[in-house]
Amino acid sequence: MTADVRDVWTYLADTPLLGLTATLIAWDAASWIWRRARMTPLLNPVLLAIVMIVIFLSATGIDYRRYFAGAQFIHFLLGPATVALAIPLYRQIHALRRSALAVTIALAFGSVTAAASAVGIAWALGASRSTILSLAPKSATTPIAMGIAKEIGGLPSLTAVLVLLTGIVGATMGPWLLAKLKVADPRAQGLALGVASHGIGTARALQSGEVAGAFSGLAMGLNGLATAILVPLLVRWLLN
Amino acid sequence: MLSYITVLLGCQLAGETIVRLLGIPIPGPVVGMVVLFLLLAIRGGVPEGLDKVGRALLLNLSLLFVPAGVGVMVYLQRIAKEWLPISAALVIGTLITIAVTGLAMSALVKGRRQ
Structure with a gap:
């Protein structure tokens, strides 16, 4: 059973889906906290989301390059947004x-x-x-x-x-x-x-x-x- | 909708091309922004579809900074080592900028009214 979970995890940690989903979940959570705190600049949602993801990646041992393989799809939109x-x-x-x-x-x-x-x-x-x-x-x-x-x-x-x-x-x-x-x-x-x-x-x-x-x-x-x-x-x- | 995404990407592509051709150290998307601005000025208005696409992107603009921002984890040691110059530049530099801009603008606006 534990071996199966480990297999699934190894697969997930390597697919772009994880970085992408983690970014969106962290963003939603951070925005929610920010709105609850009456949008104070001190709890800026971008900063909160970054802190959450950094903690998640450090805890799971996923390095930045593997995370970015998924998150790059969001990052790409910066160009057209500019x-x-x-x-x-x-x-x-x-x-x-x-x-x-x-x-x-x-x-x-x-x-x-x-x-x-x-x-x-x-x-x-x-x-x-x-x-x-x-x-x-x-x-x-x-x-x-x-x-x-x-x-x-x-x-x-x-x-x-x-x-x-x-x-x-x-x-x-x-x-x-x-x-x-x-x-x-x-x-x-x-x-x-x-x-x-x-x-x-x-x-x-x-x-x-x-x-x-x-x-x-x-x-x-x-x-x-x-x-x-x-x-x-x-x-x-x-x-x- | 889709064709206006093409407009944005087309402007960005034009910007990247201009920057590379002229060898100027300005980000391609910034030149793309100028290209789109000129197109809007020539056309004399913002088409509704473009407005929709632009709004969708800009309303979620903050989200787009997250992936790059997470990259700071690679530089945590540097920040710990250089925390003093970094925080001084951030706090003092930003306050000086606010003071200079605010005082300059209020002097200029006052001067013109008299």
Whole structure:
């Protein structure tokens, strides 16, 4: 009997079905917990799902490569999803055309600050080269940041987690900081949250209002694009 | 529905091709996003079917990060070793960015109104 179970397990651990199913189950469970906790950014469902799967894989002794053989079917959709970001961006640019100049200038400041501060602080505190390269695009939205990390020689998986943590930091501490600095204009609040902490920041901005949410979404899209152009140039210039 | 998935994949393919041909270090899907944006601007609107496909993908966008994120298990030792520069860059860097962007935008918006 135990031999049979072991045979079944050996088979399951090797088929792509396990990685795929485990990912979806963990995602459902994590989303449920997050909703029960009133969608607090601290219990971000992506982070929760990752922790659950890492524990599951460590407990069962399945290595990452075998897991990814199944999970890659989900991972593949990141490409077309990134392309689809053009749709909300197109809509918001139409609505927000009036503040175009202010948005462009503030965004340029924000994008440069995001990349330069991450690289500068990590470098000053003695991080390794590949860690610095993985941190550089941390304020861009995850699919774009991972693409940049891969392009410049960082570690896309590490970047994915760093981007999530950046979003959580921005969404939990950002509104407090903006209040301290007396930034009261919802356009400025939204833009700041979107540039610094992408989709998670945008979700937080939407909670404070529609204007802040729209500017945050716009900032996330444009910052993704700006970071993709800026970071490879910055890295080439700083590290060569 | 299916034909609009083809539109998204076509844009991505165009993006990957442009990036490889020009040798620029920008992710292919990002250029694909620009291609789709230009197509929408030329067309002057979002077709309903494309909107549906896009919504289905973007509503579940967070799920798509999970497989890559799990890859962090390979780097747990590195994170344990470099926890200080990593967490300082995350927290301080993000707060500086929020401050700079928020202050710049509120100064610009105020300046234009006067």
